[in-house]
Amino acid sequence: MHPQTTPAPAPATGPPGSTGATPDEALEALPARYYTDPDIAAAETRRVFEKSWQLVCHESDLPGPGARLSATVAGREVLVVRTEDGGLAAHLNVCRHRGTRLVTAPEPSGKAIRCPYHGWTYKLDGTLVGAPEARQIPCLDKPRLGLHRVGAESFLGFVFVNLDPAAVPLAESCAGLAEAIGHYAGPDLVPVGKYRIHDRSTAEEQHANWKVIVDNYLEGYHVPVAHPALMRLLDYQGYTVDIQESYALFESPLRDKPSSNRTERLYQRLASPMPGLTEADRRVWRYAVIYPNTLIDFYPDHVLAWTALPTAQDRAAIPGAFYTRHGESVRTRLARRLNIHIGWVTNDEDAELVERVQTGLSTPGYEPGPLSRREAAVGWFARRIRWDLDGEVR
Structure with a gap:
């Protein structure tokens, strides 16, 4: 194309x-x-x-807080979310409870990420905030059971994710590119x-x-x-x-x-x-x-x-x-x-x-x-x- x-x-x-x-x-x-x-x-x-930084969408695909979509990166599904403050976050698209895919189609808004299987609920930043009948779950350690975070960055208005926590920011590794063609994007x-x-x-x-x-x-x-x-x-x-x-x-x-x-x-x-x-x-x-x-x-x-x-x-x-x-x-x-x-x-x-x-x-x-x-x-x-x-x- x-x-x-x-x-x-x-x-x-x-x-x-x-x-x-x-x-x-x-x-x-x-x-x-x-x-x-x-x-x-x-x-x-x-x-x-x-x-490496992998292109997954454009910022226009995430129009407001709570908008989310999934993309495949290195054989793994990644969930990309527009956070409440207008920033970006990305997580592995899998519930920490029993492994359910959290998002299968783009959604334009939402205040939280809720698993469709048992209802475990996460904030947009991936923090686990709720689980039905939590008292029936021994050793439920919410701070340890947030979604698996991956790197997310907007560059030239396009959204990239990276599974490597030690990755150099894309804007740094591509220094000079935005100055050359940023007026297009x-x-x-x-x-x-x-x-x-x-x-x-x-x-x-x-x-x-x-x-x-x-x-x-x-x-x-x-x-x-x-x-x-x-x-x-x-x-x-x-x-x-x-x-x-x-x-x-x-x-x-x-x-x-x-x-x-x-x-x-x-x-x-x-x-x-x-x-x-x-x-x-x-x-x-x-x-x-x-x-x-x-x-x-x-x-x-x-x-x-x-x-x-x-x-x-x-x-x-x-x-x-x-x-x-x-x-x-x-x-x-x-x-x-x-x-x-x-x-x-x-x-x-x-x-x-x-x-x-x-x-x-x-x-x-x-x-x-x-x-x-x-x-x-x-x-x-x-x-x-x-x-x-x-x-x-x-």
Whole structure:
């Protein structure tokens, strides 16, 4: 559900998560087994997904105190709640009594979290405050039986959770990103259409390992061959990329030459910034990848945020949602509709590509060749994965 980016050469040096390569050094992709070995997938759950910030929703999905929803993170259900003071809290979505799932569908409000099985009741911050017939429960220690808390943070108006209590705050690990593209985002974004990040029921599933999908997003080397619409719209030679330890940010200017395609040509004429953006943003598309699997597209006319979640070794769900701001012009609204249409065309092309890659990676004896400098961000991502799985992969 996303157009792709084309990175230019990456910075030469950096911390363990960077490409770590000089301009003349070969960048290395991940070995094929990283995409096909079930043991590596299990290691990723422990070493990547349980220790990273995972995108679960936007603040607009939690409109007021008591609003709550559930999301899956590293194989565990997490309950995300808007607290009474307007903040955010997240807990494992399981009652401390007998393990009942507390929330199965989003709820817009509520003063407490009540288990539907035996009625154990928790405050929004997870504190156990009541249990029916409490005198019949020996050793009921309410302070010790609160919900299991997990980290929750709003960044750019999007809500992330992290199962690792020692995790560095996302705003700290992604220092510089908010300054670069924060004017596109924030809590005031409003969703467009039926899709929501937390709703797996409407999410497309692609037939590839989640890392194949992220790799594909991280490089534009394939654009001239695979995406004719993007080649007509974007200045392929004008792509730039800023690769930091925990994120990569891409920019591409739009071409001045009118496209030969009617829909694309109309989009070029109508492209205009939504509220909060400037005229300088009208002729550029931006994309961000927050390690490991959060992907956000920043267009003049909308924002698209999505994530790649493994459902099997060779399958991944890609839930996401489109956003705009109140007060957009009719022109911006029309441009957004055209842009989203172009994006779906590109998505279908990519879905076929990543499936082809996944099939090829399963060929016995195959290993990937050297990367192009236009695939510098793929090298960055591979290095981060290797770093996180160090000691787990033999």
